[in-house]
Amino acid sequence: MTDKSKRQKMFISVLPGEQVEVVIAEEGKVNEYYVEMLHQAKTKGDIYKGYIHNIDNGLQAAFINYGAERNGFLQIDEVHPEYYTGSYPMKKGARYPLMQKVLKAGQEVLVQVVKEPTGKKGAFLTTYLSLPGRSFVYTVGRGQMGVSRKIENEKERDRLKKALESFTTTEGVGLIARTAAIGQSKAALERDYKYLNRLWEDIRANAQKVKAPAMVYQELGLAARAVRDYLTLDVTEIWVDDTLTFEQISQFVKLAFPRKNNLVKLHEDTDLSLLERFNLVKQVQEIYSREASMPSGGRLVFDATEALTAIDINSGKIGGEKNFQKMALKTNLEAATEIARQLRLRDIGGQVVIDFIEMKNPKDCREVEKVMKAEMKNDRARTDVSRISPFGLMELVRQRLGSSAIAISTEPCPCCKGTGIRRNMEWQAMQALKDIHREARKPGQDLVEYTCEEELAIYLLNNKRGVLADLEIRYGKRIHVDIEYEYDE
Known part of the structure; x- marks a missing residue:
């Protein structure tokens, strides 16, 4: 039975052919947010037949041509021994053989994308394939049978373990029961297993037919994936604002929860968007902001670098409190709760x-x-x-589940080149005056023309007019500051 304190609603907003947004909210508060831009290819979870382009002995990794713009990256620990060719003597204490001894350029491999390409880096790949279903994750190459650690009820864990033991699996195939398996009947669990088994057989057959590089399996789109992965007994309503998606999701839910009538609802209001109707727009917009507010009035400030994401806590009213340490604890406890939520919302990964x-x-x-x-x-x-250091710093590492909303919707600023800062007007004016001074000293011309952007031109004329007049008198020349206009062709 669903705990009333954890009643959740799922919202799927679709801009046909362009974008899909998924929001999971609890009592009106957004807890999870996912977005997919349909023109940006998402490859995580996709399976490809590729071939080894080259092997880097130093990195002990292979670069795989799987049909993408950049070759994928395959480390030795992600290579199943079935791909090893010939004998491979192991060095004492080594966990894996040398890659160049067991693999060769041109060799075909079946790989899955585990991490999307970012920047100049290609995708991270593995030969240990996994197929997520409704109740199970079907693993190929790792033969373990198990239950997710997030399922804590011992009675339910035992029930699921017995169900797993009753399935006849192929050698090398494993099954992991997901949290969505909780409460599912034996028949429903068996249906999911058989579906995944058929899917794997189809992928294998497809891989044998095609020539590398080629895709052999494409992961579901965001809307279907969200319902498959995030629909639990806690979800009491699913709202969809697109008719076609509504029909697809309704069919899926009918199979997963045959007893749940009217779980999926179609938003047909033409005056308000789906997220506007449920007052979620402001919360979603805040995800794209550098700052996030806390109930007490404090703020969290997020700054991302190549190496890590730094989070600073601005305490709001704490400065006026008599008991500083008491208020520091209260603010930090509130911040800890909100930071955990924001990490999920923004899908901040890494350090x-x-x-x-x-x-x-x-x-x-x-x-x-x-x-x-x-x-x-x-x-x-x-x-x-980790623990909090003597300097008040806490480090944590979080797995990146996909491309974050900010990553797929932003690009480096052309002015600051992504640094977030630029030279101030005074500094820019100094450089401009140096250029004007240099030109004014040259003989044989009566007019010095300096062309620059409007903001700098106005600053020079308002704040450096006296300096410009002195240069005119010193060198006996006229100085014109002109604005450079950009015209659309």
């Missing part, structure tokens, strides 16, 4: 450093750590949370 407000009492630090770890347990991504 994260949080600068908490200084707490002198070690007991307070342990309390904040406890809350942070408890909140991170709600995350679908794998996480590792």
